Amino acid sequence: MVLTEKHKELIERIGVFHEHKGMQPLVGRIIGLLLVHDEGEVSFDEIVEQLGVSKSAVSNALTFLQAKGRCVYSTRPGDRKRYFALKVSDWKEDFTKELENIAEIQKFIDEVLEVRTDKTPEFNCRMRDFSNFLDFFKKEIPALFERFKKQQA
Amino acid sequence: MVLTEKHKELIERIGVFHEHKGMQPLVGRIIGLLLVHDEGEVSFDEIVEQLGVSKSAVSNALTFLQAKGRCVYSTRPGDRKRYFALKVSDWKEDFTKELENIAEIQKFIDEVLEVRTDKTPEFNCRMRDFSNFLDFFKKEIPALFERFKKQQA
DNA sequence: CTGTTAGTTCTGCAAATACAGAACTAAAAA
DNA sequence: TTTTTAGTTCTGTATTTGCAGAACTAACAG
Known part of the structure; x- marks a missing residue:
């Protein structure tokens, strides 16, 4: 070519x-x-x-x-x-991996929250919020693909 | 400290x-x-x-x-x-940016589809599928935050 | 057995990176 | 005005990266 x-x-x-x-x-x-x-x-x-x-x-x-x-x-x-x-075949798998990789930061956020004192309650609160969201996000990934499938049909 | x-x-x-x-x-x-x-x-x-x-x-x-x-x-x-x-304040914004950055590959996928011949229909089809999904995904991001909000309450 | 093909591994180097240390700057203090 | 403080910018360098080229390997071909 x-x-x-x-x-x-x-x-x-x-x-x-x-x-x-x-x-x-x-x-x-x-x-x-x-x-x-x-x-x-x-x-x-x-x-x-x-x-x-x-x-x-x-x-x-x-x-x-x-x-x-x-x-x-x-x-x-x-x-x-x-x-x-x-291997374009499994783009769903690849994409999932990338999303999970982003969400990996949650592991650190949680560890950070464990070592932090409560001197900065607002900061800690936001971090907990973010961690909760990442939790939610990871669980939502499969549903995302399903909704796409439905919308396709 | x-x-x-x-x-x-x-x-x-x-x-x-x-x-x-x-x-x-x-x-x-x-x-x-x-x-x-x-x-x-x-x-x-x-x-x-x-x-x-x-x-x-x-x-x-x-x-x-x-x-x-x-x-x-x-x-x-x-x-x-x-x-x-x-600036942990705007983690939603940061996270959105990261997701959009991942979806940036769509731009290239579409350009690739434009220059490809139809010698490899299956490959092209999968690529188009992926592009469609990325389209869907980008639009879903705001809804994601909303569902999180609801689930919180 | 010798030569050829297709790719891998090893060796070395040019360029980029990530930082240290020194020189510098701007503003406040004395 | 001179000095000190707080940080920036400049210069040099050890380390790492990304690749080229050569030597090597494995398998088949003649």
Whole structure:
């Protein structure tokens, strides 16, 4: 597949977006490439060529993406190459994980509340409020997907 | 205020948590200190002493936190020191921002769908599904807070 | 057995990060 | 006016990051 300027520019922006989420630059670019690539599956070599980076960098980035469960590869009979693709299948799972990750702050809030004295009742009250909300939020996640399903039909 | 080992250890863990979110180490530690500190407000000097870091590092970190709107300082009559505190007041706003930030991926998903051919209908379909969900999700955020309010009462 | 393909692991380095320490600034105190 | 206080900005540096390139490995091909 030949990438147009538009493709390349979009890949870069998707890369930067993922960099901001803490991923290393190339990892974000690879996600971008796998997203815009027509065939869905992209060979190791093609990633190297399209992004103009070294094999070692691609190898490490793909190992990372696979470890994170964001990417898989398949093979074809009579072809030793690996074809990589994103696991868009379980976006619900991924999204849930991200939401739960945000809510992880609750664990700390609760620990903080345990060590705090009652010198600052308003502060403590707000924190407890926030903790209660996070509790509520986590429980609401499944319901969220259900409401979406209903609304779809 | 004298910090116990428990306090210090909790500050470190809160620091690491924020590092994973892309903040620089000291910024995370300062958030931790402001969270566990009894008085709620902590002077510049005390931050320097409690965390054992340089004034310059603290100055930069606090400038960053204030720019991000996560921290404010107040002053006291006849006292030139600045007392820093977290802005826990608007956790709803902060949380909303974080959720919207997650949903920002939708912008890219939609752009990706525009440049993709229909060679991979299933992939495209899943992406469209995800985009629709993100749409739904963003609209649901205010309702989420409302349901929490109701449940509280 | 030798060569080739496809990818991995190791080594090194250029650039970015995160901080220390010193010099500096602005305002209040003496 | 000089000094002190409280914090900022500048300069240098140790550490970490992100990648390139080379050496290596495993499997198949000739």
